[in-house]
Amino acid sequence: MSGREKTPQAKAARNHLVAACAVLAAVAMVGAAYAAVPLYFMFCRATGFAGTTQVATAAPALKGQRVLTVRLDANVAPGLPWSFEAETASVQLRTGATATVYFKVRNRVSRETAATAVYNVSPGVAGAYFDKISCFCFSEQHLGPDETAELPVVFFLDPRLEQDETLNGVQEITLSYTLFAALDSNRPVAAAPGIQNGESQR
Template identity: 55%
Template sequence: MAPRFEPSSASRRGSRLIAAGALGAVAAMLCLSFAAVPLYRLFCARTGYAGTPQLAKAAPASRGNRTLVVRFDTNVGQGLAWDFVPDVSQISLRTGQTATVFFKVTNRTDHEAVARAAYNIAPGVAGGYFDKLKCFCFSEQRLGPHETADMPVVFFLDPALEKDETMKGIEMLTLSYTLFPADRPNAARVQGKASGKPALTKL
């Protein structure tokens, strides 16, 4: 009969430590995965990465020299029966100049509805120079049955873009919004209707 080998107490302790370490690693990865999305959104908002407009506290003290065209694009996600259009399709804006644009929304249903906005700038490299002072996208928007509202966005183009070599050939920016039902938090990143449009970011 072949001899039987019983694992020593040290071996058993080692196995338990390995198992505990593996479980700890899995738990840590789960925690990081949940934290990754809000951290990524914060990083984008602070840096303009992935075409995310930055949040500004005040307008610049002086204007720059370049004038660019800012185009506005609006979309409505599934499950939200709202009309959503900008008052103007595009504007010409000098760097450092503050602009206010209104977006009109109408709830076509017979009941109250709440929405949140995802937004982005194309091309993505311009996101770090598009600064918002006020935006309806900072909070939920609530409309009663068949109610219409005008929602403002106040923004400027940072004159620093004039020193960026990658911005020299860019004459037009597109600010895109998509409204989603507020009870759909997982619809944070979506693809626009137009082919090739960058993903939108919801903060």
């Protein structure tokens, strides 16, 4: 037998080693994929990438100088039997000032259903300066049979927007929502959040 020839036992051991390496590589790839998701969202939150908005607890103390139009867009994905619309098409907002806008939803079927919202801002670069203080997109929304609700969004435009040269020629920003059917619609109905007498401030 040549020195280069391998015994059946050696071949089997080598095959087991290759299989083990393949399994470990697959596990590592899956783990990396799961880790990439929260890292991706953290990156989007930090940079406003892909129109991802920011989260804030309060508006800045000082207002800016620019006044922009914020347009409101509402969409419903296939499979969700809701109607969904903004109560106003747009608002004029000075940077640093807080605005409260409402979206009206209605469950059009005779059973409880639930939805979650996906959102973005365009142009995408504006997401880094679009700060939400309160939003229905932060939690799952439940509506009973034929129930309607007003869902508020409280937000402001960071005055630092004025220092970004890529936004110098931008006069309009669009805040867009799409509602999707939630995976679990069998939990008890939760009251939709509401803010009374919310008005845009300049």
